[in-house]
Amino acid sequence: xxxxxxxxxxxxxxxxxxxxxxxxxxxxxxxxxxxxxxxxxxxxxxxxxxxxxxxxxxxxxxxxxxxxxxxxxxxxxxxxxxxxxxxxxxxxxxxxxxxxxxxxxxxxxxxxxxxxxxxxxxxxxxxxxxxxxxxxxxxxxxxxxxxxxxxxxxxxxxxxxxxxxxxxxxxxxxxxxxxxxxxxxxxxxxxxxxxxxxxxxxxxxxxxxxxxxxxxxxxxxxxxxxxxxxxxxxxxxxxxxxxxxxxxxxxxxxxxxxxxxxxxxxxxxxxxxxxxxxxxxxxxxxxxxxxxxxxxxxxxxxxxxxxxxxxxxxxxxxxxxxxxxxxxxxxxxxxxxxxxxxxxxxxxxxxxxxxxxxxxxxxxxxxxxxxxxxxxxxxxxxxxxxxxxxxxxxxxxxxxxxxxxxxxxxxxxxxxxxxx
Amino acid sequence: xxxxxxxxxxxxxxxxxxxxxxxxxxxxxxxxxxxxxxxxxxxxxxxxxxxxxxxxxxxxxxxxxxxxxxxxxxxxxxxxxxxxxxxxxxxxxxxxxxxxxxxxxxxxxxxxxxxxxxxxxxxxxxxxxxxxxxxxxxxxxxxxxxxxxxxxxxxxxxxxxxxxxxxxxxxxxxxxxxxxxxxxxxxxxxxxxxxxxxxxxxxxxxxxxxxxxxxxxxxxxxxxxxxxxxxxxxxxxxxxxxxx
Numbered sequence: 001x002x003x004x005x006x007x008x009x010x011x012x013x014x015x016x017x018x019x020x021x022x023x024x025x026x027x028x029x030x031x032x033x034x035x036x037x038x039x040x041x042x043x044x045x046x047x048x049x050x051x052x053x054x055x056x057x058x059x060x061x062x063x064x065x066x067x068x069x070x071x072x073x074x075x076x077x078x079x080x081x082x083x084x085x086x087x088x089x090x091x092x093x094x095x096x097x098x099x100x101x102x103x104x105x106x107x108x109x110x111x112x113x114x115x116x117x118x119x120x121x122x123x124x125x126x127x128x129x130x131x132x133x134x135x136x137x138x139x140x141x142x143x144x145x146x147x148x149x150x151x152x153x154x155x156x157x158x159x160x161x162x163x164x165x166x167x168x169x170x171x172x173x174x175x176x177x178x179x180x181x182x183x184x185x186x187x188x189x190x191x192x193x194x195x196x197x198x199x200x201x202x203x204x205x206x207x208x209x210x211x212x213x214x215x216x217x218x219x220x221x222x223x224x225x226x227x228x229x230x231x232x233x234x235x236x237x238x239x240x241x242x243x244x245x246x247x248x249x250x251x252x253x254x255x256x257x258x259x260x261x262x263x264x265x266x267x268x269x270x271x272x273x274x275x276x277x278x279x280x281x282x283x284x285x286x287x288x289x290x291x292x293x294x295x296x297x298x299x300x301x302x303x304x305x306x307x308x309x310x311x312x313x314x315x316x317x318x319x320x321x322x323x324x325x326x327x328x329x330x331x332x333x334x335x336x337x338x339x340x341x342x343x344x345x346x347x348x349x350x351x352x353x354x355x356x357x358x359x360x361x362x363x364x365x366x367x368x369x370x371x372x373x374x375x376x377x378x379x380x381x382x383x384x385x386x387x388x389x390x391x392x393x394x395x396x397x398x399x400x401x402x403x404x405x406x407x408x409x410x411x412x413x414x415x416x417x418x419x420x
Numbered sequence: 421x422x423x424x425x426x427x428x429x430x431x432x433x434x435x436x437x438x439x440x441x442x443x444x445x446x447x448x449x450x451x452x453x454x455x456x457x458x459x460x461x462x463x464x465x466x467x468x469x470x471x472x473x474x475x476x477x478x479x480x481x482x483x484x485x486x487x488x489x490x491x492x493x494x495x496x497x498x499x500x501x502x503x504x505x506x507x508x509x510x511x512x513x514x515x516x517x518x519x520x521x522x523x524x525x526x527x528x529x530x531x532x533x534x535x536x537x538x539x540x541x542x543x544x545x546x547x548x549x550x551x552x553x554x555x556x557x558x559x560x561x562x563x564x565x566x567x568x569x570x571x572x573x574x575x576x577x578x579x580x581x582x583x584x585x586x587x588x589x590x591x592x593x594x595x596x597x598x599x600x601x602x603x604x605x606x607x608x609x610x611x612x613x614x615x616x617x618x619x620x621x622x623x624x625x626x627x628x629x630x631x632x633x634x635x636x637x638x639x640x641x642x643x644x645x646x647x648x649x650x651x652x653x654x655x656x657x658x659x660x661x662x663x664x
Binding site for chain 2: 013310312313314315318320417
């Protein structure tokens with residue numbers, strides 16, 4: 001019978017005590033799992049926010065809307081701004097746009113946008129809602145570069161008398177000499193574009209736009225260089241303020257920079273706050289486990305001092321005896337962990353939701369309430385959780401029984417006689 | 421039985437001016453005071469004395485459960501007063517078998533497992549442990565109680581398990597501290613007779629208050645205030661001496 005097996009058998013010596021200790025250790029394990037699930041939920045929230053929150057800065061010529069034919073707003077960003085922006089740290093993508101306006105009865109005007117086929121089709125005034133849905137035909141592709149093709153919003157198509165079934169043969173002629181109180185005439189010939197797709201955006205004005213390839217726009221409007229708008233996407237919301245700072249230093253004298261920094265700061269602050277809360281909870285749970293194991297093992301060693309003395313008198317090594325007690329401590333923790341898991345599966349979700357709600361609510365602006373509601377933590381038991389439990393078991397057993405094991409090693413075999 | 425431990429011909433235990441001093445607050449208590457003792461390789465020695473006379477302290481020092489404050493203690497050729505702790509553990513494992521007054525059986529192990537335990541510490545293979553433990557329990561008359569736990573055994577049976585356990589690693593020395601202290605007189609007599617039989621092949625030192633039982637020993641050593649006060653019995657075959 002090895003000392004490890006003796007440790008295993010010692011565990012079952014008092015069933016009542018085993019149940020009590022399992023409950024005592026199970027409670028901090030339960031707390032640990034709740035906190036871990038909150039941390040997990042916050043991580044998921046962060047991932048979703050990274051996708052939902054606008055990480056994109058918009059640059060346009062200082063004091064100008066950057067539309068090539070808009071009265072008083074025709075100034076463009078210098079062409080070299082694109083290369084400069086691409087050299088900034090944490091810039092994931094830079095997307096140049098060219099914009100013009102064209103008069104349309106009933107809606108005043110429609111927007112004409114030159115965009116690289118690879119880039120996001122952003123809708124003016126609704127910049128965060130990119131890539132509207134194609135409802136007929138197709139989207140622009142790489143093969144369309146430089147070609148006189150376009151996709152248009154369903155409102156613009158209706159105004160132009162284009163029907164979905166006409167896509168492929170449909171054409172739209174832009175008269176660049178037509179004016180409007182805010183649109184001046186360009187001395188350019190009219191241009192006919194083949195409409196390859198119709199999109200829907202969900203916005204009335206968003207549906208009054210036309211997207212053509214960037215190179216095509218340059219040729220149609222005679223814009224040899226310059227950029228109307230430059231969308232700069234940071235690699236994460238956390239890095240957005242740093243990107244903005246560098247851009248302001250580099251291009252602040254020629255460009256207006258429109259930034260969603262406050263949203264990014266909110267995300268960072270809220271995430272950190274809740275993760276700190278979860279980490280504190282995990283640390284507290286681990287400390288509670290260590291304290292429980294400390295007192296339980298102290299009690300066991302005091303109670304079995306004569307046994308330890310007897311084993312030493314029989315020639316057991318200190319390491320062997322310590323191993324049997326350590327085995328018992330690890331198993332106590334493991335049983336506590338199982339109790340904690342059972343509690344967690346029954347009540348973990350409710351408690352995690354409560355703590356999560358209390359923790360996150362103060363940081364959430366009203367528009368994110370729905371988002372937070374969909375991210376309520378649920379009890380999940382995956383490999384990560386199992387790993388955390390095993391690590392917590394070993395940590396609590398080792399840290400909690402360290403003092404007792406020191407006592408065991410210091411015990412004299414004469415303790416065997418004190419029993420008498 | 422190990423016959424290799426015999427540095428001094430015929431003598432298993434040699435104590436020279438062995439003393440043990442305890443401190444109790446400001447007081448210094450001499451549990452053993454310059455003991456000189458030689459014990460032969462076979463036979464039964466009874467250590468007799470009043471409570472607090474130092475007989476248990478002497479037993480602990482001879483059994484490497486405690487160290488002398490001064491003096492030399494040689495048992496089976498090993499100087500216990502100079503051995504490091506790890507060597508003392510090995511000494512207790514291989515050279516001594518202990519029999520305690522309260523039996524000190526591990527409560528959640530069966531009789532067989534209790535006897536197998538010292539062999540486990542000595543690294544004996546499992547089948548050999550089981551075979552030898554069964555033999556020993558049969559020898560002490562407990563062949564039908566192998567799987568019983570201590571609480572299922574009478575006091576006399578528990579002490580017989582403890583004696584079998586003490587013999588597990590075939591040590592040359594058995595130390596029994598008041599082995600009949602918790603037994604009725606008839607059972608005590610049986611235990612003494614068992615120890616007496618064991619003493620035919622090794623040294624058995626028994627601490628006892630009971631003078632009638634001590635009379636069964638080959639040698640009676642009286643101890644008082646940490647000093648030896650009486651010599652060997654005339655019937656002692658092996659050479660022994662007491663000097664004080």
